[in-house]
Amino acid sequence: MIRYIKDLLKNSWALLVGLAVTMRYMFRPKTTVQFPEQKKELGDRYIGYVKMMYETEGEHAGVTKCVACMACVVVCPVSCIQVTHDKHPDPTKKRIAKEFILDYVKCEFCNLCVEACNFDAIIMGHDYELALYDRSVMDMVLVKDMKYHDDLYDASRRQTGSANRSITSPREREIIEVINKKEHEERIKKAAAQSENAS
Amino acid sequence: MTMSKSDQSVHKRSVRFSPERSLFDQLPAETRIVSRRVRTAELRTEEFLLNVGPQHPSTHGVLRLVVSLDGEVITQCDPDLGYLHRTFEKISENRTYQQIVPFTDRMDYLGSMNANWGVAVAVEQLAGIEVPERAEYLRVIVAELNRIASHLMWMGAFGADVGAVTAFLFGFREREMVLDMFEEICGSRLTYGYIRVGGVAEDITPRFVKLAQEFLDLLPSKLNEYHDLLTGNPIFKQRTKGVGVITLDEAIRYGVTGPMLRSCGFPWDLRKDEPYSIYERFDFDIPVYYDGDCFDRYRVRMDEIGESAKIVRQALEGLPEGDFKVKKLARNIKPPVGDVYVRQEAPRGEYGVYMESDGTIKPNRVKYRTPSFSNLSILALMTVGWKIADLVAILGSVDIVLGDVDR
Amino acid sequence: MNTMLSAILGVLILFGVIALQGLILVYMERKVSAWMQSRLGPNRVGPWGLLQTAADIVKLLLKENIRNERSDRVIFFLAPILAFVAPFAAFVTVPFAATIGFRDLDMGAFYVFALGSSVVFAVIWAGYGSNNRYALIGAMRSAAQMISYEVPLVTAVLGVFLVAGTLSLREIVQLQSQGLWYVAVQPLGFVLFLVAATAESNRAPFDLPEAESELVAGFHTEYSGMKFAFFYLGEYAEMLVSSCVLVVLFLGGWLIPFANNANVPTWLHLLSFVSKVYLIIFLMMWFRWTFPRLRVDHLMAFGWKVLMPLALVNLLATGLIVYWLKS
């Protein structure tokens, strides 16, 4: 009998302790990050998806840095990179990538290709909002005719209609600001117009 | 290092493992016999077959259980596996040694660091690669942080299984802090690929150290909250105490490892028993409980969080300067002919990698021994005689990751 | 004719009020749970997410009604209606304020409890009719649970009726205005009633019939669209009714504490009633988002071995004291 009452009181007390925990949290600041408006700060090493780098100055500005050495093609565990090569417009260099295609569906974001590249030609971009409605565009062409080309970025912009997507990687922002600013703005405008038309 | 009060186990029952005594001395003299209560109704009734999964809120992935019921009481439970089978062993046999590592992330996706580590060590032992000391420290730090994250997430999922949804959110909230740290050092939040053959992918940053210190300082108070919310709660105790008991004998026969084995009163932890890497340098305890029920599995894991925090603290303090990976490593490693079996203590139990080299750049045979598979195999035995509500609690207490079960 | 018209009007008003309360309660449940879990809760639709539940209702209305081919058509259709109508009808006798209320029944309390326990039929029908094994288990659990909780629930309030000497809800409130509220007279009865009422309205930690992590969605696994919405609304109506009855029986109904209740405007009385009801509902939500779910046999044990003896002790003590005071 006494044990019954003792147990009853003890258990009720334990329940009250639990209730106190949830009540405390009721008035604490919340941990939610309101995603599209607020974004978590990403580390420098964040692995978004593979991006191509370009010559930033000189005669060949805007031309890809990739010299088609195939190191990344060999190292990729899922063989999702395809590179074709051509003669480099700069006579001091031998080869240049004519087309660089990455199968975004297969890529497992392991970063091995970036580490393998000795020419700093590819980096990991910080863009993670890459929702797409269509698998067919996921074979992303990073270089076309030796020039900047990023259809995945365009396609996801077009399909999800979010023209205000921010570019979060400082390194990326730098490139785009230096070389491709005008071209990039045009792209954004085009994408915005397209998404407007679509809706 | 002085131990702060908050570092101590809340239950004060963690025992120290004594390496002097041999394994079998530590078996209890008589293993308790637990009667599995299969009640047969006086009325002959029809068997009630219930198909739990593969789509069900609490099967933690795509597990299918065919359960025979007598009223609410389970008379038979047949797990049906293989929905997540991705042939990782065969894939690994067709990749070079360095390329294997990213695939292991996808096996035990809640303990990726440990999964990477096993493969890395196997390749290093095959090829005779010496890993720098700093790399070993970094490996221990990330592996133990991963253990904390895994146990926190398990705590939340287990809470949700028994109906305390708030614990689920709490567990995820704290796990998020660990993921932030991992994102800082390796750029990913789930499939890290951080521990590589010959070291780690990249060195840690000052921000990582800061985040880790903050997290370790915060952890004890959060643990106390979980204890207030779950451990002390009489309903939670009722749901878990004495539920799904396995004896030590059964556990050993089924090859159960990790916290499940330690909850049966057997202090078996590879970090103490076969100290690999640099674990013998750290001062930590192996939590052991004796009842072998869901509640003890819960307590073992909760105490392990504290012990892992202790290890991380010590490792951060003793972190030496130096290289974080082997300087000169061939693009394609060609180990001499031979084979190796490496086993380590992953969050879920014993994780083993068998690797056989034929002298080429690809392994001849790879075999993964994943803890979740053998831990799950005892489910059929454990659930018989319990109610359908207990099935969920027992399944939750096993801490399975279906990717780890099916590979 | 006139009575007919006023009856229809009353039903419409009541339906409107309860549907609105349902919307508010769902919103409140989401916010409370979110805050307790250090989240923000709905905040996108409308200011502070106020229109979220309205949007959900629209979604449910537009959803296709799916019926299992081998389900029992009539029973499957009737179950959600009964689940909502029973608690809805119980509101008829609840006195909201001194002058507001639909009908005063002499046996008001009895009527409310009778209707409250008939919800179990809806659950059993739903479980049987939908030809789903999870639903069936949920229904069986519900039947067992209802029996174990109905008895302590009623026994717990018998003390109040002994003290008050009447079964009419309005009279019970009026009696409380002359003396102490019955929560002070019957503290044990209050706690028992609160627990049993939570169990009665199938709320966590006693939500076994729908136990999400075990039975997917329990008895309403097969329901979709508006039928599901009716179950949902029914649950909240049930919760409202039990808290209304609790407030009337123990917390002095519409009375305002520490005030002269004779010359206070009716709207203040109404406000006091509503805020008390919401306080009780908040308590129930607080329980839900803190405690794990009980197992079915522990629930039974808790009902018969803890609540029932305590209720009997309470009844005995009250009876003795009332007898001693009277003589």
Ligand code: SF4
């Ligand atoms: S990140 Fe990994 S999988 Fe993706 S392209 Fe690079 S090497 Fe291949």
Ligand code: SF4
């Ligand atoms: S991206 Fe780098 S590694 Fe790959 S082909 Fe081009 S230069 Fe070589």
